[in-house]
Amino acid sequence: MLPWKRLLRPLTALLLTAVVAVVPAATAHAAAPSSGWNDYSCKPSASHPRPVVLVHGTFANSIDNWLAFAPYLEDRGYCVFSLDYGQLPGVPLFNALGPIDKSAEQLQAFVDKVLTATGAAKADLVGHSQGGLMPRYYLKFLGGAAKVNTFVGIAPDNHGTTLDGLTNLLPYFPGAEDLLSAATPALADQIVGSAFLTKLNAGGDTVPGVHYTVIATKYDEVVTPYRSQFLTGSDVHNVLLQDLCPVDLSEHAAIGLLDRIAFHEAANALDPAHATTTNCASVFS
Numbered sequence: 001m002l003p004w005k006r007l008l009r010p011l012t013a014l015l016l017t018a019v020v021a022v023v024p025a026a027t028a029h030a031a032a033p034s035s036g037w038n039d040y041s042c043k044p045s046a047s048h049p050r051p052v053v054l055v056h057g058t059f060a061n062s063i064d065n066w067l068a069f070a071p072y073l074e075d076r077g078y079c080v081f082s083l084d085y086g087q088l089p090g091v092p093l094f095n096a097l098g099p100i101d102k103s104a105e106q107l108q109a110f111v112d113k114v115l116t117a118t119g120a121a122k123a124d125l126v127g128h129s130q131g132g133l134m135p136r137y138y139l140k141f142l143g144g145a146a147k148v149n150t151f152v153g154i155a156p157d158n159h160g161t162t163l164d165g166l167t168n169l170l171p172y173f174p175g176a177e178d179l180l181s182a183a184t185p186a187l188a189d190q191i192v193g194s195a196f197l198t199k200l201n202a203g204g205d206t207v208p209g210v211h212y213t214v215i216a217t218k219y220d221e222v223v224t225p226y227r228s229q230f231l232t233g234s235d236v237h238n239v240l241l242q243d244l245c246p247v248d249l250s251e252h253a254a255i256g257l258l259d260r261i262a263f264h265e266a267a268n269a270l271d272p273a274h275a276t277t278t279n280c281a282s283v284f285s
Contacts (some may be wrong), residue, residue, distance in 0.1 A: 037070045038062075040117040042079035050149055051118045052270065053111055054082040057129025057155075057256065058096045058186060065128055068258045069266075076267060079118055083110040085134075086186055096130050099185040100196055104137040111138075111147055124150040124270050128256030129222070130186060132156025132214070132229075137200055140207050150211045152266045154256045155220055159201065159228040160192035192228075206233030213269035215255070215262050217241040222252040239265055245280035260285065 044051055052073055056065035062082040073080045086096035086103040096103065111123050125135050125148055132153025138144035139151065189196035206212055212231055218240060220226040230238040241248050241255060241262055250259040264282035268275035276285075 037066075037074055037080045038082060039079070040114075042118065044079050044118055044120050045077055048076070048078045048271065050120050050122050050124045051079040051081055051114050052124045052126060053107075053114055054080065055085075055107065055125060055127035055131030055135055056082065056096060057127075057131050058086075058190070059094045060128070060131075061093065061095050065131070065256065068260075069126070069256070069263055072260070072263050073267070073270075078270070081110075081114050083107065085110075086130075088184070096134075097184045097186050100130070100134050100189045101137055101141075103134050103186070104142055107135060107138045108142045108144065111144065115147060122147055122149045124148065124152075126152040126154065126266055126270075127156065128154045129156065129252065130190060133158055133190070133200075136205075139210055140200065145207045145209045148210055150213070150270055152213045152215065152269045153229070153231075154215045154262055154266065155217065155223055155252050156214060156229050157190050157223040158205065158214070158231055160190055160194060160197045161223045161228070162192055162225070204233065205231040206236060208235075210235070211269070211272075212236045213239065213266070215239045215241060215265055217248070217250050217252070217255045217262075219249060219251040220255075237269065241265075244278045245282070247280060 042051070054062070054066045054070060056062055062084045066082050070080050070082065083106065084095050085106040086098040086100070088097045091097060114123055115121070127133070127135055133156045135144065135148075135151055136158070139148060188194060212233060212235060214230050214236070216226050216229040216239070218226050220229070223229055241250060241259070244265060245261050248259065248261055250262070255262045260283045261278060261280065264276075264285055265278045268278060
């Protein structure tokens with residue numbers, strides 16, 4: 001039988017591969033388009049008075065994750081911004097791997113920068129995957145609730161993930177969790193029952209003053225079970241994509257990267273006063 005230590009790296013690689021497999025390969029970190037998207041001269045309009053900050057997911061970056069959704073919002077008159085966070089030394093292109101509480105500090109600084117540049121009193125946040133989880137730490141522990149009006153999480157792992165049961169194997173490999181924490185802290189933080197999630201969810205999922213929307217898909221193969229994504233609170237709107245369009249087959253990556261039905265529902269959350277019905281026809285909106 002192979003020694004336990006020889007099994008640790010293959011297990012870690014398996015966990016990484018399970019996530020990477022559903023995230024497009026990252027491209028070089030070019031600057032985001034300057035018209036509306038990360039354009040610090042953009043001033044919010046009366047109809048859309050708050051800038052929107054987009055928060056990418058694990059292994060993604062500020063460009064690739066939002067190649068479809070950022071222009072979607074731009075076309076609707078929003079000032080749109082996105083950040084890179086959670087970088088690990090010596091790991092290029094793939095972000096959101098560092099400790100999630102430290103990533104939340106990066107988001108805190110970025111939101112302050114956006115608010116200063118735009119002159120807005122508050123921002124709205126939209127995050128995909130880990131990007132739909134990490135900002136909750138900012139809202140709860142770093143004063144973000146005073147600076148954020150609406151937070152939309154698309155396929156967020158709000159209560160952790162089992163990766164379709166794969167994480168249940170960790171206890172059978174002594175030292176595997178320690179190795180995972182050391183190599184990719186953000187992945188360890190997102191496992192069901194982690195110390196990070198225990199702290200984050202203690203005392204309730206939400207904080208007063210922020211409007212929360214969660215958009216999930218029942219075909220999510222990364223954040224499992226998918227209903228664990230939903231939040232509980234007095235100002236929460238939980239949405240299952242297939243309740244809006246039963247034939248939508250988007251899984252974890254697609255719902256955040258290219259699904260215009262999810263985009264339409266996110267836009268409704270950002271501007272509820274002018275919301276329109278989200279259905280299968282929203283792909284053409």
